[in-house]
Amino acid sequence: MSSKSYRLMRTPVTIITGFLGAGKTSLLNHLIGQHPDTRFAIIENEFGEIGIDNDLVIQDSSGDGIFELSNGCICCELNDELLKTLGRLVRSGKTFDHLLIETTGMAEPDGVAATFMADVAVQEYFRLDAVVCVADAGQIEDMLEEREEARRQLAFADVVVLNKQGSVSPAYLEKVQSFLAQSNPFAEIYRADYGKVSSTIMQQGAYESEAARQKLIRAVQEAATHGHHHHHEGVEAHSFTLTKPLDMLKFVHWSKFLLLMYGKNIYRIKGILHFQAEPQPVIFQSVRTQFAFDRLEAWPDGAAPNSRIVFIANNVKRQVLEKGLNSLRA
Numbered sequence: 001m002s003s004k005s006y007r008l009m010r011t012p013v014t015i016i017t018g019f020l021g022a023g024k025t026s027l028l029n030h031l032i033g034q035h036p037d038t039r040f041a042i043i044e045n046e047f048g049e050i051g052i053d054n055d056l057v058i059q060d061s062s063g064d065g066i067f068e069l070s071n072g073c074i075c076c077e078l079n080d081e082l083l084k085t086l087g088r089l090v091r092s093g094k095t096f097d098h099l100l101i102e103t104t105g106m107a108e109p110d111g112v113a114a115t116f117m118a119d120v121a122v123q124e125y126f127r128l129d130a131v132v133c134v135a136d137a138g139q140i141e142d143m144l145e146e147r148e149e150a151r152r153q154l155a156f157a158d159v160v161v162l163n164k165q166g167s168v169s170p171a172y173l174e175k176v177q178s179f180l181a182q183s184n185p186f187a188e189i190y191r192a193d194y195g196k197v198s199s200t201i202m203q204q205g206a207y208e209s210e211a212a213r214q215k216l217i218r219a220v221q222e223a224a225t226h227g228h229h230h231h232h233e234g235v236e237a238h239s240f241t242l243t244k245p246l247d248m249l250k251f252v253h254w255s256k257f258l259l260l261m262y263g264k265n266i267y268r269i270k271g272i273l274h275f276q277a278e279p280q281p282v283i284f285q286s287v288r289t290q291f292a293f294d295r296l297e298a299w300p301d302g303a304a305p306n307s308r309i310v311f312i313a314n315n316v317k318r319q320v321l322e323k324g325l326n327s328l329r330a
């Protein structure tokens with residue numbers, strides 16, 4: 001079987017995060033309502049009652065495709081429950097076209113995403129399509145200042161749904177969208193009311209190698225072009241362009257050290273790196289304290305090799321990153 005058909009057979013997964021009351025269930029209901037022919041499996045990680053009208057899940061009026069995991073967060077204490085639920089879905093023998101997971105408002109999405117990115121048995125049946133963060137336009141600014149979970153949710157998002165747009169002025173909406181884009185240059189941002197966004201958020205392919213790489217190249221280039229970093233209480237994106245090739249071993253040691261020292265405050269690192277004696281560009285990404293390398297075919301558009309790297313972090317001094325990176329030259 002080709003790797004493409006294997007990939008297509010696996011059930012795509014969309015993780016919906018966002019702070020309490022941001023509009024996650026509204027988005028979920030909208031997506032279900034918009035796709036009456038899609039056989040959804042839904043995992044709800046809420047403390048309260050399931051906020052979904054079961055009748056909306058047309059193919060499964062028994063509600064068999066809906067799982068509620070309560071009294072905890074699937075990013076941490078209920079992570080085993082999440083694995084068990086995925087196992088139940090597989091063993092049910094039913095075919096699902098898409099799995100939607102709504103996390104609690106307090107969940108850290110990287111913990112949930114890691115289940116799909118690190119567990120080989122899970123990857124056999126499921127493929128993470130995207131992490132979506134629903135942000136309440138009127139609240140997100142304060143949330144990012146006050147809540148660590150909100151910062152992690154934004155930093156880890158592949159898509160941000162800027163919800164409740166009608167509740168703020170157009171000028172404020174512009175301002176919020178602009179600082180969200182600067183805080184997470186990797187995310188697509190869609191505006192919405194009551195979660196009513198374009199359905200393309202279910203086909204992001206954010207972790208498919210080619211699409212993800214192209215997007216990463218664009219985002220890293222843009223982040224490096226548009227100013228070096230952004231000052232906002234909460235999440236900051238620091239981007240660097242390095243013209244001299246790097247030493248891979250030094251880089252690996254330094255990243256390990258950095259994630260160990262500042263792991264809690266460094267939410268995400270992504271980059272396209274030029275290593276000494278490596279003709280191909282190397283894609284680097286971190287998820288929690290883990291990181292992954294991947295090779296691109298060639299430098300984009302015959303561009304001269306250089307390294308571009310973006311750190312999404314909170315309270316990490318730019319000088320620390322700059323000094324570290326400068327010490328990694330081959």
Ligand SMILES: Nc1nc2c(ncn2[C@@H]2O[C@H](COP(=O)(O)OP(=O)(O)OP(=O)(O)O)[C@@H](O)[C@H]2O)c(=O)[nH]1
Binds near residue numbers: 018027046105163164
């Ligand atoms: N004004 C306004 N209210 C909205 C919008 N979207 C959702 N709401 C309301 O906000 C409240 C919370 O919406 P939900 O979709 O339940 O949000 P949630 O993120 O799932 O909430 P929790 O699961 O409690 O974290 C509900 O009363 C919604 O009707 C919107 O765009 N505008």
